[in-house]
Amino acid sequence: AQSVTQPDIHITVSEGASLELRCNYSYGATPYLFWYVQSPGQGLQLLLKYFSGDTLVQGIKGFEAEFKRSQSSFNLRKPSVHWSDAAEYFCAVGAGRGNTDKLIFGTGTRLQVFP
């Protein structure tokens, strides 16, 4: 069965520091992978997605993620974190027909940013 694991429940970084949020997936075929951000009381906003092609994908707000098939990973990175990046981050894999019909989410990583 498809699954997504985000090993880090909570991460704290200083503003300006680099960031990497880990995501591992389990999927039988080529996965469609997503990263979403959720601010408190808000819905989810898509940061970036990987369907095929270049394994390093660029997203909004300066985020990027790299798909590594050999490691079944899709880690999210940002070279310099801003205080406004504090939020909950969810990795997801598409699990339905067309691989975007249903999303299976990880448990999320809460990012805290100190000034």
Added chain:
Amino acid sequence: GAVVSQHPSRVICKSGTSVKIECRSLDFQATTMFWYRQFPKQSLMLMATSNEGSKATYEQGVEKDKFLINHASLTLSTLTVTSAHPEDSSFYICSARGTRSGELFFGEGSRLTVL
């Protein structure tokens, strides 16, 4: 960009009453909408897939008689929590798949508190 709106954003009700949550695609038509449930500090769990003009498809373990879903038009899906109980208190989020891009867009969520 495409916008999905949910209403109400917050609702408090007494145990035993029913609550309706609306999910609207504001600037695009959505043949398919999805309803998720999110418990505090947990990930989103897909509850059901709502297809315009047909019955919703529920995920395993979700009571279809308790969580009534109606998708009567291409821009509106509703989730009715019938005879709500405190354990139904949760954050409910909908998403809609655009007919052109196929990308999923999420609403801002509705927080239900059952007293």
